[in-house]
Amino acid sequence: MTQSDPSPQSTSFTPATELPFIPATELIAGFRSGAVSPVEATRAALEAIERYDGAVNAFVLVDAEGALAAAKESEVRWQRGEPLGPGDGVPTSIKDALWTKGWPTLRGSTMIDEAGPWDEDAPAVARLRETGAVILGKTTTPEYSWKGVTDSSKYGATGNPWDPSKTSGGSSGGSATSVGLGMGAWSLGTDGGGSVRIPAAFTGTVALKPTYGLIPLFPPSAFGTLSHAGPMTRTVRDAAALLDVVTGFDARDWSAMPTPGTSFLAGIDGGVAGLKIAYSSDLGFVDNQPEVEELVRAAVGVLAEAGAEVTEVDPGFADPVDAFNVLWWSGAAKVLSAYTVDDRVDPGLRRVAELGSSYTASDFLDATAERMELGLLMGRFHQQCDVLITPTVPITAFPIGQDVPDGWSSPDWTSWTPYTYPFNLTQQPALSVPCGFTSDGLPVGLQIVGARHADALTLRVGQAYQAATDWHSRTPTLEAR
Template sequence: MTAVELVEGYRRKTISPVEATQEALDAIDRYDERVNAFVLVDREGAMAAAKESEARWHTGEPLGPGDGVPTSIKDALWTKGWPTLRGSHLIDEAGPWDEDAPAVARLRETGAVILGKTTTPEYSWKGVTDSIKYGATGNPWDPTKTSGGSSGGSATAVGLGMGAWSVGTDGGGSVRIPAAFTGTVALKPTYGLIPLFPPSAFGTLSHAGPMTRTVRDNAALLDVIAGFDSRDWSAMPTPTSSFLDGIDDGVAGLRIGFSPDLGFVDNHPEVDAAVRAAVEVLQAAGAEVSEVDPGFDDPIDAFNVLWFSGAAKLLQAYGEAVGDQVDPGLRRTAEAGAHFTASDFLDATATRMELGRLMGLFHRRYDVLLTPTLPLPAFAVGQDVPDGSPSPDWTSWTPYTYPFNLTQQPALSVPCGFTSEGLPIGLQIVGKRHADGLVLRVGQAYQSATAWHTRVPSLQEV
């Protein structure tokens, strides 16, 4: 059941939070040994929280719209009482762990049942999920394939029913990449809508984002975790309306710009065909679709300056202690980042600002932009890049995601088909800053007309 369905069931007393939590824990027992999505599971704590939620629902006094929903948290977000080790040997497990990240605090306030923490590559530095500390996370559709990353544990958990929803982070595609690879839904919201604390080493590229199986659940989770937090200097004011409002208004009359390749990307042919078919669905639903490119060159060089500099600053704090304790790719990235100058950083920032201006002008003409989420399906687990890649950098195969971290626009990934090998394909819906509700509305219109999100992962068929 989706989170929205669970809450309605709690209200009607046709299902209880205890039953839902037990089912999520059973799914973890059934599947996690094969996919490695969790680094921590608190069975006793989860069942105790579920019983407390059940009592509140019986008296008609739930704490909020997420009361009793089984939830997981990416192990990049602080959780009071649990270590947040970020897939790294560098962090002292002893803590203290006495504070929740803003999104986690909002989940506790609404009464969500927090099952545990999900996997991440070391410090969320790359687009797949494996670490020296915890190993690699497999894909629900084929555990020999990557789940994507860096929020791959959360996507796999949601995809296999190991909790109805999860919260991940996205600095260059890290909720959307695994959503596309696992056939789930994820939103990178407008920057600041979901506060972050402590701040990311990758600065204002990094967002937190809801990860779910449906767009409606995504909007419901965003309602819970969006809101002002004084610990984040860039936090936006708390929304005054629900992201579920108007979500079923459809796309009739909306102006949609479709870019099949952004002008510089080569797609796997099955990805191209699936995304074009998805665009036709929205056109049939009444949207005015034009095939057009936003008109910018690949900003990978600017992104890499900012990203690699963040990696360098991150490891700088550990000095000579780093040694062989960290992911070799992270160390290589940090070494490259250490050579960038302040002038390089400012040049990259200028490129970022110009990209934001161009996209602002684009959205005067088009309500949303559609692209593939990724140009390829999932590749072998445990690799940073697919076989035959000319580059060792994860950014070489994620050209549709990182541009919109630079611009801080909302970007949603929804499943839009499968390859002949049974691997999911994602459609990305991008809106202007602060148009998160519109992006969700377009995603909901697509899901209302299709059934890709209802497909059962291969592991659940065994």
Template sequence: MTQATELVEGYRTGALSPVDATQAALDAIEQYDAQVNAFVLVDAEGALAAAKESESRWRAGRPLGPGDGVPTSVKDALWTNGWPTMRGSTMIDPAGPWDEDAPSVARLRETGAVILGKTTTPEYSWKGVTDSFTYGATGNPWDPTKTSGGSSGGSATAVGLGMGVWSLGTDGGGSVRIPAAFTGTVALKPTYGLIPLFPPSAFGTLSHAGPMTRTVRDAAALLDVVTGFDPRDWSAMPTPARSFLDGLDDGVAGLRIGFSADLGFVDNDPEVEALVRSAVDVLAALGAEVTEVDPGFTDPIDAFNVLWWSGAAKVLSGHIVDNRVDPGLRRVAELGAAYTASDFLDATAVRMELGTLMGRFHQQYDVLVTPTLPITAFPVGQDVPDGSASPDWTDWTPYTYPFNLTQQPALMVPCGFTVAGLPVGLQIVGNRHADALTLQVGQAYQAATDWHRLTPSLEAR
């Protein structure tokens, strides 16, 4: 599968065409989407028109930017001018008005990316799988009877099947990393504020936007496009001074990597743990100084749930909630509505303590490496795996949500497949603002392995 960086170089030399690349993405949507349900909206006519304009610019030697002509999708949680943003909900009026782009979508347009359409999300992106009353459930490229994960499940499945090269997702507790792990793709939750958000999320400063791709190099290239100050986001960071592609191939020799197989409190599927340990061995063989160590925190699930369920209560406040609302969202919103200001401040204190602990951890270790999830994809249409003792998605995502609390960059790369043929993911967590180094570690691992090159079962049929 051609990477975005390869497409752009081909456009520059004339060896490749934005029109051909866009048509290939649209053909993949036509071929696969009925089986996996990754898109809520596809604008084939508009995409081809944009691709033709891009081709003209490249021929004239005047591309708009480093993403000109790259076929891209956008999670239906980010505003898109002219298209409704339904967030998987029946509570939103599709009539709009829809007259403004989210900051990251605006940056895509400014670089000339070809926006194919919008991808699926559960209602208000509240959980770790992707299904909704509005659009149904999204399946996995490796087995459509399994979940894609969520909440950016449509985006992960789209890039996994070549239905566009780039996608933009959002991540409030793992929502780009969870589906990337389940689908064998790549996703980065960057440092909070690096990709501006507008309108702000009901889940507050837990929520990030992030690139979703097939390769680390493409994630870095997309990050270059969508970062940058935007006045609509009070917490937006300054525009980065250098490209995230600079130094990407510098390797890991001499880097200090802390590896935690379980964070001290997680039980892993044995196949998952074995594959993650093998991936860490690759990093060690590349010259990294690997130490097996737990960061030293207990499971912050209670604090996270207070913050997340409070956000769910905010989502439903002021709405007449009927049977066309996700029952799980309704349940946790009721829990969230019962929390007090003191509960919220106590959870915030846990969050700050965790951030301090991880800040100190990164004085000794450049990155922390963990599994991305302790399990592999389970049946589509379920919020939790069979036999789960809890109805909550946070019960099976213990490696992802801690780093939304701390706002650190966290990168997901595929690191193998189980005997059943399901992907397993490796998570690389960097210190706040060390996004470039986090990507560098992921690129070193990916350059030494071939997991990202394998063809999904659905595409191989």
């Protein structure tokens, strides 16, 4: 189905039962015109949490009283025509891996002392507060965000909006499920090997891993410069709007980029006519589920019909999983080295941390050298094309509470995420957008990878696809529990 993306200026708001699914950009237009209020939007999000979270377990903390108080303050500011910023009043959640002043950040772990002190916001959280966003609470993550699904002994497993018996993906699974079910228009996640894009693909939502350093991080991740923060939303336009809010230099992050001088919404509707798009169905080494491959290929056809020059070509690199695992498992070892580890700690995390502790400095440097070579290869590749398109994940969501699908050949989550972690190694922007559903009703994601610093162009391609399709407007039907 083809559909134009509605202009925020011409929005007509839907009944209250559908209000949780109104995109943030349209909510803001409604706040400005008075067609809807931040209090109404916040109540709708809180009602969705009350209705659905028992079935999916997306939140570890909800502050309904604080959210409604913040929404009332935002309503007054909009009535005066004095919003704090472009996100004033938008219902938002935060992955429980990012510091939040006054709330514990437990990272899905039993090892962290809940007493704190919790007296500082992560940079992106601080930017959200400065713009007046209504922070609803914190979302689930596996222990220390170490894997591609979301479950922990601390909080349990997070289900998929389209089928709660299936995983949401991870590690930002709580955030993906929350936006997928209208439990807030925006969520802020983190991505060290696919952690916003994997759950976006599994839940039929949108997520961007931006160029490294564009969203500052503090405290730094134990997984080093693989880790990014990223917006998680229902539309590409909303992802751009949230990116506008949470980017900006912060001195606490030594690798933070300068504050962008242009909005990521500027030019987002520029289309793809004349752009050179490289399409790789398998990167030369991946086996896809047939329906995944079929849907992604059809999505590429949509972009070709919109005027893009599409060439089917592989970038030309071998699977860098061994190098990634050396870096990631070493980070896991560093995480656990600070604690007394007991049986409550995720057994998979304990296993890979033990592997990580066996690596030498030479192993780490060899992996880093491979990472640098991959970055060079992709830099040259993007001199010939504007973006690369792949599936986000080669499979669809599998049963909840498992690190890998039934009968899988490997216990490692990286064995089924070959399209995501390469671009953490290279630090490129990578966007996942929904591109259809399989015959059993599960979402499939399309990944759009841009050159480093080409975040705006990456979003523009995603917006062009969403302007021509309606997958992002589909909402799950879930029984309340």
